Amino acid sequence: MMVVSLLSASPKNGAEIMDGIEAITRGWWRPSPGSVYPLLERMEAEGTVRKRGDGRYELTPKANAEIEASFGSIRRSPRTGDDAVSEIENMVSFMEDLARAKPGELGPQAGALKDLAKRISELAGHEGEGQNG
Numbered sequence: 001m002m003v004v005s006l007l008s009a010s011p012k013n014g015a016e017i018m019d020g021i022e023a024i025t026r027g028w029w030r031p032s033p034g035s036v037y038p039l040l041e042r043m044e045a046e047g048t049v050r051k052r053g054d055g056r057y058e059l060t061p062k063a064n065a066e067i068e069a070s071f072g073s074i075r076r077s078p079r080t081g082d083d084a085v086s087e088i089e090n091m092v093s094f095m096e097d098l099a100r101a102k103p104g105e106l107g108p109q110a111g112a113l114k115d116l117a118k119r120i121s122e123l124a125g126h127e128g129e130g131q132n133g
Helices: 001-009 014-024 034-046 061-071 080-103 107-123
Strands: 049-051 057-058
Touching: 001 014, 001 034, 001 057, 001 061, 014 034, 034 049, 034 057, 057 061
Parallel strands: none
Antiparallel strands: 049 057
C-alpha cells in the first residue's frame, strides 16, 4: 500500500519509492532493491503499474479502479456537491471527536464555526439561526 500511495501522488522510479518509504517510516525502514523491484515487476505483470520511458512507474487505470473499489476515491478534493457534503460531514465528525477528546480545543474557533454554520444554513435555504428542517 505504501508503494501504491507513493505512486498515486506522482510517478516514481524504484530508488524514489525506496526513499519515499524511508521518509514515510521516518527512517525506521528502507526496503531493499531486492524487495522493491520484484514487487514493481509483479505489479506490472498484473497490470496495476506501467513503466514509463523515463524509468518511472505510474498507476494504471486498472489500479485506480481497484483502489477506488476497495478504499473509495483517492481524489484529493471534492468534485461534486455530493462530494463536498460528504467532506463537510467528515470534518464535522472530526470536530465533534476533537471537542469530546479535548474540551476547550475549539474555543478559539467558536466564532469561525458559528460563521460557517450560518453560511451553510443559508446555502441550505435557511435564512438565520434557529430555524429547523
